[in-house]
Amino acid sequence: GENVEQHPSTLSVQEGDSAVIKCTYSDSASNYFPWYKQELGKRPQLIIDIRSNVGEKKDQRIAVTLNKTAKHFSLHITETQPEDSAVYFCAAPNAGGTSYGKLTFGQGTILTVHP
């Protein structure tokens, strides 16, 4: 099955700085990579996703980049704000076997943005 590694586990930045979270995956056939944000005590919510036919996708202050050759993808948050403080999860689908299509999640990154 898919193996997803996420780094760093914690990230602390000053308001206005950029934050980058990186994930690596093992299955070269995977072609869909979502990112979820989970605020304290809340449910995870999708913030951005990318498919393997593109290398980068942006949505305002958030961007995701994908390097299929190296099998890694990254979340970039620019001009961080205190409300960006949350746990961020990456995920990749299992591309074969009995768990085909099901997402494997990274361990999560706790992002803290200091005012």
Added chain:
Amino acid sequence: NAGVTQTPKFRILKIGQSMTLQCTQDMNHNYMYWYRQDPGMGLKLIYYSVGAGITDKGEVPNGYNVSRSTTEDFPLRLELAAPSQTSVYFCASSSQSSYNSPLHFGNGTRLTVT
């Protein structure tokens, strides 16, 4: 449109007790999932369903059972609760496979087994 609704929000069980976590969605999604979230460990898939009457095991199914008699409901049953099942449980749904469409999560159930 309530989305995905889970009950209860909190529960404390004694070792060996049983309980059912309820999950219902009103988005007419065929795909439904149960995840557990342990501190620092991300989300692990317990069971999933691709439609009414069809269920299958995920990554960590031991100690759990599910049923899917309707499109809307996907209850998770814990038999003989153990401390290792202390966790936060999230139900989720998607219109297509999670390979192709985003997951919509419920608010979670925090379960403690003592």
